[in-house]
Amino acid sequence: MDKIKRTERIAALTRILVSRPNEVISFSAFTERFGSAKSTLSEDMAIIDTSLRHHGLGQLQTVAGAAGGVRFRPCAQPEGAGRFLAGLIDTLLSPDRLLPGGYLYLSDLLADPETVRGLSRIIACAWYDERPDFILTMETKGIPVAMMTADYMNLPLVIARRQSKVYEGSAVNINYPSGSGRIETMSLSRRAVKTGQRALIVDDLIRGGGTARGLISLMDEFSVEVIGLSFVLSQDTPPRKPIEREKSLLLFSGGSEDRPLSITMADWIR
Amino acid sequence: MDKIKRTERIAALTRILVSRPNEVISFSAFTERFGSAKSTLSEDMAIIDTSLRHHGLGQLQTVAGAAGGVRFRPCAQPEGAGRFLAGLIDTLLSPDRLLPGGYLYLSDLLADPETVRGLSRIIACAWYDERPDFILTMETKGIPVAMMTADYMNLPLVIARRQSKVYEGSAVNINYPSGSGRIETMSLSRRAVKTGQRALIVDDLIRGGGTARGLISLMDEFSVEVIGLSFVLSQDTPPRKPIEREKSLLLFSGGSEDRPLSITMADWIR
Known part of the structure; x- marks a missing residue:
C-alpha cells in the first residue's frame, strides 16, 4: 500500500481502534496496512491519545510483549x-x-x-x-x-x-x-x-x-x-x-x- | 476552547463520528467544541471521508438543510x-x-x-x-x-x-x-x-x-x-x-x- 498523509492515516487509525474497543491490535498489522514505519505509527498513536484524553473521548493504551500492540478504551473523566x-x-x-x-x-x-x-x-x-x-x-x-x-x-x-x-x-x-x-x-x-x-x-x-x-x-x-x-x-x-x-x-x-x-x-x- | 492542531482535531472528530453512526451532527456542534471555523472543519471532514473510503472503512455524508450536518456510515465495498x-x-x-x-x-x-x-x-x-x-x-x-x-x-x-x-x-x-x-x-x-x-x-x-x-x-x-x-x-x-x-x-x-x-x-x- 502506498504511503499516505498523516492526517488521513490518523483518521483511518482512529476509525479502526474506536470500532474495536479493548482489542489489542499489533503495530505490525498497522505497518502492513499503511506501509508506514513503526516509529511513524507511534507518533500517530501519541497524537490520537493526546486528543482523545484532552477532549474526554477515551484513551489509547500501549500493551507491551509478544501479544502487544495498542488498544482503545472509551473511558473518560x-x-x-x-x-x-x-x-x-x-x-x-x-x-x-x-x-x-x-x-x-x-x-x-x-x-x-x-x-x-x-x-x-x-x-x-x-x-x-x-x-x-x-x-x-x-x-x-x-x-x-x-x-x-x-x-x-x-x-x-x-x-x-x-x-x-x-x-x-x-x-x-x-x-x-x-x-x-x-x-x-x-x-x-x-x-x-x-x-x-x-x-x-x-x-x-x-x-x-x-x-x-x-x-x-x-x-x-x-x-x-x-x-x-x-x-x-x-x-x-x-x-x-x-x-x-x-x-x-x-x-x-x-x-x-x-x-x-x-x-x-x-x-x-x- | 483553544485551537488545536489539525491532526488532533481529526482524531477527535473521527472518534465522535464513528461512535455515533448515522447520527447527523451539526457543524455548529463541532465549531463550538473545537473553536474552528466551518471552512476548516469542512476540510477536516473531506480528509476523513477520503481516508475512510480509500481504506474501505466507511464514509462520511454531508446532509444539507436546517437539520443538516455530517454523519458516518460504516458501509464499505x-x-x-x-x-x-x-x-x-x-x-x-x-x-x-x-x-x-x-x-x-x-x-x-x-x-x-x-x-x-x-x-x-x-x-x-x-x-x-x-x-x-x-x-x-x-x-x-x-x-x-x-x-x-x-x-x-x-x-x-x-x-x-x-x-x-x-x-x-x-x-x-x-x-x-x-x-x-x-x-x-x-x-x-x-x-x-x-x-x-x-x-x-x-x-x-x-x-x-x-x-x-x-x-x-x-x-x-x-x-x-x-x-x-x-x-x-x-x-x-x-x-x-x-x-x-x-x-x-x-x-x-x-x-x-x-x-x-x-x-x-x-x-x-x-
Whole structure:
C-alpha cells in the first residue's frame, strides 16, 4: 500500500481502534496496512491519545510483549458519567413513565442506542481492570446493555435462559428462589463457558437479588468465578442482603402508589 | 476552547463520528467544541471521508438543510461483506457445531461482538436508504444482532415478547401459527411504537416464516409498515412462501441426520 498523509492515516487509525474497543491490535498489522514505519505509527498513536484524553473521548493504551500492540478504551473523566446519569434520572422520574402498580416503564430506554452506549461505557470502564472473560446476563431486558458492554470490553456475551432450548445442546439447569418466594429455573448450555473463567454479570435490574444469586450458583456449577456485578437499577429500600462486588449505576426506592419513586446515582460514580 | 492542531482535531472528530453512526451532527456542534471555523472543519471532514473510503472503512455524508450536518456510515465495498460471510460459513459448517437432532449451535456466534458487528453492519448498510424508524425483533436470540443494527442505524430497538409483562404496561397481543402448526402468542407494549412509523425486522433465523408473519401482523395492529426484513440465517429448502422485502444474509438447507447442512451467501450480497 502506498504511503499516505498523516492526517488521513490518523483518521483511518482512529476509525479502526474506536470500532474495536479493548482489542489489542499489533503495530505490525498497522505497518502492513499503511506501509508506514513503526516509529511513524507511534507518533500517530501519541497524537490520537493526546486528543482523545484532552477532549474526554477515551484513551489509547500501549500493551507491551509478544501479544502487544495498542488498544482503545472509551473511558473518560468521571464527571461525564455523572452528567449522563443525572440526565437519565430526570428522564426516569418523568411522571408518564409510571405504570399501574407502581412499575416504571423502562423498555424503550434499555434498547435506545444512545442510552445503552452510555450505560455500557460506564459499566465497561468500571470493570476493565478486573479482566473478566465474558459477560453474563439473564434473558431478556438486560441483553442490549450486556451486549454493548461486551462490545466495549471485546468479550463474548453469555445469555442464561429460563428454559433449556434444544438448539443450545446439553445444558445445566438450576432452580433458585425468586424474590416472590417462587422457585424459578435458569439454564445455560454446557458449551457456553469453560471451567476457570471469570464472569462479569450485567443486567437491567436487581430487587431482592434472587436472580443474581441464581446466576452466581449457576457459575459455581461451571467452576466460574463471578468477579463483579453491575445493574442499571438496584433497589436500595427495602434493604437486601448485600452482594459482594456489586457496582450498580442507579439506586432506587419506592415506586408504589403510597411511596413515590426515588432514584439516585451510586456513590462509586460521583 | 483553544485551537488545536489539525491532526488532533481529526482524531477527535473521527472518534465522535464513528461512535455515533448515522447520527447527523451539526457543524455548529463541532465549531463550538473545537473553536474552528466551518471552512476548516469542512476540510477536516473531506480528509476523513477520503481516508475512510480509500481504506474501505466507511464514509462520511454531508446532509444539507436546517437539520443538516455530517454523519458516518460504516458501509464499505461489497467484497468486505462477502469475505466476512465466507469466513462465517466456514465456522458454521465446522462439525462440532452440530447438535443432536441436526440443530446448529449458534448462540456463541450470535453474541460474539466481532461477529455481531460484522452481521449488523451488513444489515444496516442494506437498509439505510429505506429510512426505517425502528428495528423490531422477537425475543431472545436475535436481540444482540438487532441491537447492534439499531446502533449502526441510530434507531430504537423494539423487542416483541412471548408474553405480556406487567412492567411493559398495556400491550397488544396477537396469536399466530408457528411452523410446527401450534398457536403461539406475541406481545408488544402499546407505548413501544407509533402509528405511521416504518419498521425493519431483524432476527437470527427464519424457517417456515410463522414468526415473521406474526411480527408483520403485529405491526398491522399498530398501523406500522414493515419496510424490510433481514435474518442472519434463512431456510431455503424446503422452499416456503416468499416474504416480500426479505434481505437475509445466509441461506441454509438440510441439517438433519440424513441431509447434511448446506449454507450459502444470499445473492444480493455477492
